[in-house]
Amino acid sequence: MVWAPDWPIVAARQHEKLPADAPLVLVEKGLVFAAAASARAEGVTRGLRLREAQSRFPGIIDRPYDPALDSRAFEPVLTAIEELIPGVQLLRPGMCAVKVRGAAQYYGGEKAAALTVIARVNEIAASDARVGVADALFTAVHAARSTIARDPRSRASHVRVVAAGDSAAFLAPLPLTVLEEPHIVSLLSKLGISTLGEFAHLDRTDVRVRFGEPGARLHALASGRDPQAFVARTPPLDLDVVLDFEPALDRVDQVAFAVRSRADDFIDALMRAQLVATAIRVELDSESGEVAERVWLHPRSFSASDVVDRVRWQVQGSNLIETGLSSGISRVRIVPETVDEIGHHEIGLWGSGLEPRIHHGLSRVQSMLGHGGVLVPSIEGGRTLSSRQRLTAWGDRSVAERSPQRPWPGALPDPLPGTVFSSRHAVHVFAADGTAVAVDERGQVLAPPARFSTSDSRSRSLTAWAGPWPLAERWWEAGSSGPSWRFQAVDDTGCAWLLVLDSGGWWAEARYD
Amino acid sequence: MSYAIDTLEHMFEYEQVSPVSASAASATAEVFSAERSGGGDRGSGGVASAVGGSLSAAERVAELQARIGQMQSRTLSSKLIPTHPVIASLLPGGGLQQGSVYSVDSSAMLLMTLLAAPSAAGSWCAVVGVPEFGIEAAQRFGVHLERLVLVPHPGDQWLAVTAAIADVVDVVVARPPRRASDSAVARLASRLRQRKSTLLMVGSWPQSEAMLSLGESRWHGIGEGHGHLAAREVTITVTSKNAGRPRSARVWLPDTAQTVRSYSAADSPAASDSAPPQLRPVPHRVSA
Numbered sequence: 001m002v003w004a005p006d007w008p009i010v011a012a013r014q015h016e017k018l019p020a021d022a023p024l025v026l027v028e029k030g031l032v033f034a035a036a037a038s039a040r041a042e043g044v045t046r047g048l049r050l051r052e053a054q055s056r057f058p059g060i061i062d063r064p065y066d067p068a069l070d071s072r073a074f075e076p077v078l079t080a081i082e083e084l085i086p087g088v089q090l091l092r093p094g095m096c097a098v099k100v101r102g103a104a105q106y107y108g109g110e111k112a113a114a115l116t117v118i119a120r121v122n123e124i125a126a127s128d129a130r131v132g133v134a135d136a137l138f139t140a141v142h143a144a145r146s147t148i149a150r151d152p153r154s155r156a157s158h159v160r161v162v163a164a165g166d167s168a169a170f171l172a173p174l175p176l177t178v179l180e181e182p183h184i185v186s187l188l189s190k191l192g193i194s195t196l197g198e199f200a201h202l203d204r205t206d207v208r209v210r211f212g213e214p215g216a217r218l219h220a221l222a223s224g225r226d227p228q229a230f231v232a233r234t235p236p237l238d239l240d241v242v243l244d245f246e247p248a249l250d251r252v253d254q255v256a257f258a259v260r261s262r263a264d265d266f267i268d269a270l271m272r273a274q275l276v277a278t279a280i281r282v283e284l285d286s287e288s289g290e291v292a293e294r295v296w297l298h299p300r301s302f303s304a305s306d307v308v309d310r311v312r313w314q315v316q317g318s319n320l321i322e323t324g325l326s327s328g329i330s331r332v333r334i335v336p337e338t339v340d341e342i343g344h345h346e347i348g349l350w351g352s353g354l355e356p357r358i359h360h361g362l363s364r365v366q367s368m369l370g371h372g373g374v375l376v377p378s379i380e381g382g383r384t385l386s387s388r389q390r391l392t393a394w395g396d397r398s399v400a401e402r403s404p405q406r407p408w409p410g411a412l413p414d415p416l417p418g419t420v421f422s423s424r425h426a427v428h429v430f431a432a433d434g435t436a437v438a439v440d441e442r443g444q445v446l447a448p449p450a451r452f453s454t455s456d457s458r459s460r461s462l463t464a465w466a467g468p469w470p471l472a473e474r475w476w477e478a479g480s481s482g483p484s485w486r487f488q489a490v491d492d493t494g495c496a497w498l499l500v501l502d503s504g505g506w507w508a509e510a511r512y513d
Numbered sequence: 514m515s516y517a518i519d520t521l522e523h524m525f526e527y528e529q530v531s532p533v534s535a536s537a538a539s540a541t542a543e544v545f546s547a548e549r550s551g552g553g554d555r556g557s558g559g560v561a562s563a564v565g566g567s568l569s570a571a572e573r574v575a576e577l578q579a580r581i582g583q584m585q586s587r588t589l590s591s592k593l594i595p596t597h598p599v600i601a602s603l604l605p606g607g608g609l610q611q612g613s614v615y616s617v618d619s620s621a622m623l624l625m626t627l628l629a630a631p632s633a634a635g636s637w638c639a640v641v642g643v644p645e646f647g648i649e650a651a652q653r654f655g656v657h658l659e660r661l662v663l664v665p666h667p668g669d670q671w672l673a674v675t676a677a678i679a680d681v682v683d684v685v686v687a688r689p690p691r692r693a694s695d696s697a698v699a700r701l702a703s704r705l706r707q708r709k710s711t712l713l714m715v716g717s718w719p720q721s722e723a724m725l726s727l728g729e730s731r732w733h734g735i736g737e738g739h740g741h742l743a744a745r746e747v748t749i750t751v752t753s754k755n756a757g758r759p760r761s762a763r764v765w766l767p768d769t770a771q772t773v774r775s776y777s778a779a780d781s782p783a784a785s786d787s788a789p790p791q792l793r794p795v796p797h798r799v800s801a
Contacts, residue, residue, distance in 0.1 A: 358637055361681030362662060365674055373674075375663045377648040389648040391663065413741055415767050416650040418621025422665070448738055464735045466742075488742050494730035496742050510647065512732075512742060513620045 002081060002117055003130045003144040004074075007094025008034040010125055011073035012063055025053060026065040033065040070094065073125070080124050084117055089231055097140065097230060100133055114159040134162035136226030139171060142178060167224025172197025179218050184211055196222040237273055241266040241334045248287040248328030255329055256312040263307040266334055271342065276301035279338035282314050285331035295337050296371075299359065299395050306363070307334060313371045362394050371395075383410045383473060385420045385498075385510055410471055412486075417498055417510035424507040427454050429487075429499060439468050439485045439501060449489065452499070454508065460491040468501065488512075576757045594684065594711055595630035599775045603751040603760045605723055609684075612706040613722040617686075617713050620727050621647055622654070622766050623749070624686055626773050627713060627725075629655035636660065636683035641675050642667050643688050643715065653771055672697055679710045688715035695719070723753035728761065734769070744769045746776050 004010060008026050013036070018024060023039035025032055032048045042057035053060060070093035078096060082088050089097040098117070100110050107113035114131035121129040132143025143160040162170045174196045176185045193199050200223040208216040220226070241262050249255050270277055278301055283293040296310040311332060366374050374394040381402030382388040388411070392398040429437045431447035438446050445468060453459035467487035474480045484502035486509075491497065496512035593601075593608035601608040609615065609627065617624055621643075628638045628651070637660045640646045644665035652658055662682065667674040675687045679701075693701075698719050705712055714721060727747050734743025750761035763776040 355637075358681050361677060365664065365677050368670055368674060368677070369664065369667065373664060373666070375665065377651075377658050377661055377663055379649055379652060379658065385647070385649070391648075391665075394662065414653065414771050415622075415742065415744075416647060416653055418625060418647045418650045419645045420647040420650075422644045445738070464732065465738060466735045466740050467738075488735060490732045490735060490742075494732070494747075496732050496735075496745075511621075512745070513622065 002096050002098065002121065003132065003141070004077070004094045004121060004125060005128055005130060005148065006034060006036065007074065008065060008070050009036045011070050011093070012066075014073055014125070015069055016063065018061070023057060023060045025050075025060045025062045027062050028065040035060075067093075077121055077125050080120050081117060084120055085113070091137070091141075095141070097137055099230060110161050111159055114161075118158055129158065131159045132162070133159070134170070135164055135167045136224060137228050137230065138221045138226040139167040139224055142171065142174060168197075168200060171222060171224055172200065179221065181214065181218055184215055184218060187211075200224075237269075239266070239269050239273065239275075239336050239339075241269075243332045245328075245330050245332075248330040250328035252312055252315050255315050255332065256308055259311045259332060259334075260304075260308050263304040263311075263334070266307060266336075267302065267304045270336060270339065274342045275336070275339040276342050277336040277339050278302070279336075280307060280310065281335040281337045282311055283331075283333040283335070284314060284329055285333075287327040287330045290327075297396050300356075301340070309363070309367050310371075312367075316370060366394055379404045381406050381408055383408055383471060385412065385417065386422075389420070410469070412498070415512065417496075417512045419511040419513055421508065421510060424500070424509045425454055427452055427499065427506045427508045428459075429489075429501075429506045430459070437501075437506075443468060443470055443485070449487070452489065452491070452497075452506070460493065462489045463492055465489040467499075572757060580755075592709075594636070595634045597626050597630050597773060599762060599764050599773060600627065600725070600749065600751075603725075603749065603762055605751075605753040605755055609711050610722060611709040611711055614702060614705065614712045614714055614718055614720060616718045616721040616724040617715055618724075618726040619688075619715050621645075621650065622745075623725060623727060624713060624715070625651045625654035625656055626766065628661075628684060628686065631684045631711075632656045632660055637662065637681070638684045639664065639678045639682040639686070641678060641685060641687040642671055642690065643686065646686075654767070654773075672701065675712070676701055676704050679705055679712060680708050682710060684711050684713065686713045686715065689718065721754070723751050726750050726752070727766075730766075 009024055012018075012026055013020070013022065013024055016024075021038045022036060023042070023044075024036040025039050025044060026034045027050050030050055032044060032046055032050065032053050034046060035044045035053070039053075039057055039060050042060075044053045044057055044060060048056075050062060054062075074090075074093040074096075078088055078090060081096065081098060085098045085100075085103040087099055091097060100113060103113040104110040107116055110133045114133060118129045118131055130144045130147045132140040132145070132147070134140040134143050139162055143162050147158050147160050172195060176188055176194060176196060176199060178196070179185055188199060193202075199219065202219065204216065204219055207219040211218075243258055243262055245255075245258065249258065267277075277298070279295055279297045280302055281293060281295045283291060285291055292314065294314055296314075298306060302310075311334070315329065362374050372393050375391040376394055376398065378390050378392065378398050378400065380388055380390045380400050381404045388404070390398065390400065429449045429452040431437050432450040433447070435447065437449045440446060449462055449465050451459050451461045465487055466489075468485035469487075470483050470485055472483040475482065482503050484500050487499040487501070489497050489499055497508055498510040498512070500507045500509050592611050593606065594611055596604065596608035609631075617627070624640075624646075632638050633655055638656060639662040641664045643663075646663065646665075648658065648661075648663075651661065662678070664674055664678065671687070671690060672693060675685060679685045701712075702720055717724065726749070728750055730745055730747035732742055732745050734740050745766055746763060747766045748761050748763050749766075750759050752759040765772070765774050765776055767773055
């Protein structure tokens with residue numbers, strides 16, 4: 001068992017490049033998730049509210065907790081340990097298990113093997129690694145934990161070896177709380193049992209009868225028989241494709257041409273692993289050090305030309321995709337973000353669900369116009385016309401944020417306008433005497449509208465009108481424009497309009513045509 | 514009517530007159546008279562007046578030739594796609610044809626009515642170059658959104674995009690940003706014929722099979738400061754390149770139940786405006 005204490009702190013410190021004694025505090029949902037040793041010395045503990053922690057030690061540096069960062073930072077450590085001892089099981093970021101039997105023979109003893117691992121981990125991660133050696137995972141975890149209490153100066157004290165068969169004796173004095181099962185533990189302590197040894201003394205059958213399967217599992221742990229088997233992880237295949245450009249490329253077609261050949265390798269490598277990619281991440285590094293990354297989804301699975309298209313769209317950058325790169329591209333990295341068994345994506349004998357012909361044709365249009373050129377509509381909940389329609393690029397998954405099934409009081413009655421202007425047009429609406437029509441704060445129209453004109457056409461007289469219907473959305477937000485008033489009006493050509501009056505004036509939002 | 518057409522089809526396909534051909538000529542005459550009187554409420558006064566003298570002999574010959582031409586082209590190449598019955602009765606050939614171009618007035622509701630029937634029958638539809646296409650209204654008109662694709666801004670490549678989409682999608686709506694050259698028009702037309710997809714052009718378009726336009730429209734349910742837009746009656750006029758006279762019909766687009774149907778004298782504007790809404794039988798909601 002190899003344990004790097006305070007791993008979240010170590011990982012965040014590496015990421016932020018902070019000094020080792022920085023009082024770093026990781027915050028999750030307003031509570032302290034982890035605190036560096038220097039902060040803990042000032043009384044900042046886990047579970048404290050951030051404000052409270054700041055009052056105890058004003059100098060703390062607080063950062064949001066990012067579990068992905070933990071795992072990412074632990075990956076090189078795992079790789080390094082795998083180089084020393086094959087077969088590593090990751091328990092959680094910061095903690096992993098290895099089989100010590102073979103390594104002990106190779107390195108000349110369990111302790112020597114442990115010291116080798118500690119030296120390597122400390123070298124890579126600048127942490128304070130601990131090792132516990134025991135028969136079972138649970139015992140080994142607590143053997144590693146128990147090294148904290150010992151003398152921190154000697155390197156050898158970072159290792160605790162529990163001899164074979166001594167697990168139960170080692171665990172016996174530990175308090176029940178290490179079982180991390182508060183419900184059963186509190187019940188046991190009410191029964192007068194306070195240590196693992198006392199718990200292990202109970203009859204196994206009795207425990208199973210009283211506490212069921214979870215209790216039986218805890219009982220096995222307490223007696224040093226961890227039922228959890230050691231499963232070495234399979235080292236992940238490296239399917240990423242990285243292209244370095246020297247000198248940096250500044251033209252889209254150059255990048256696309258360079259990616260073309262490697263995209264074939266990328267898909268071939270996936271195919272050999274019997275996988276297909278349903279989502280890829282493309283990372284672009286520019287010469288000046290900027291990084292633009294985006295995840296691209298595919299309704300079916302990526303082919304080589306699809307990958308090239310995605311890279312090209314990302315380099316081109318349209319209004320949907322912000323690349324924000326200002327200099328030449330020095331590096332392209334393509335990572336399979338989501339992969340699936342190839343068997344799930346074979347085209348059936350009679351074709352697959354989504355008509356492939358349609359997909360090919362629309363993808364071709366997409367490669368002409370860019371990813372956001374071909375859109376699939378869907379309806380969302382909302383009160384204004386524009387908020388009710390949602391457009392998703394062909395191939396992307398549409399994620400509806402608001403359900404259209406809910407009642408949306410204030411939404412327009414049927415029939416709905418067939419033409420919804422993508423940007424509403426400014427208009428002028430006049431009363432019969434030529435003054436602009438306004439609505440008072442009680443929602444009364446001051447003078448009935450009689451004529452209206454758009455900026456580019458002659459004025460039309462109105463034959464019928466209805467309204468105003470007030471619409472006050474998100475009035476509590478600072479940036480909201482206040483209430484707006486909606487009107488329906490029919491002009492003398494028989495065309496009906498949806499007009500809106502807000503603090504910015506009159507607008508034509510849609511046309512019934 | 515279908516009997517007569519079958520007879521003619523038989524003639525064209527087998528190049529001989531079938532045994533029933535003895536009655537073919539009279540049957541064809543019946544077709545025309547039936548069609549005329551069927552369109553009698555369009556105000557033309559029926560077959561009697563049309564034949565009787567309002568049309569000159571030359572016009573009549575031209576019209577009959579045009580009809581024969583339509584029947585010919587229909588039997589040889591094109592099939593019809595599902596079309597809303599109200600509009601189908603106005604169109605030459607009795608519906609929208611595969612592989613043809615139609616010009617449609619800039620009316621979103623008319624477009625949606627045209628898209629709804631093929632969409633409901635399982636076809637894919639695409640709208641190219643119309644960024645303000647109201648999606649929710651389209652859904653209410655019966656267009657299936659899961660089979661609708663939008664290309665709001667095709668830019669300069671609109672012809673190439675329209676052609677590429679027409680390769681795979683059955684019904685395409687497009688709005689040309691400018692006039693296309695004659696050769697481009699011809700290329701697009703031949704591609705459509707080959708791929709058997711129907712193109713609805715917003716605005717005028719050369720070589721279109723027919724032009725659908727909206728005439729005088731009248732909204733119901735809205736007054737001077739009260740009510741709200743509820744229903745609209747409008748005249749749809751179809752001008753086709755073969756048939757001589759434009760045909761038109763007064764339709765509800767839409768009526769108060771959000772459906773499109775032909776306007777009949779029973780629901781006169783005066784009644785629907787002033788009187789409370791009349792009860793109408795709604796077939797699928799009838800219960801015992």
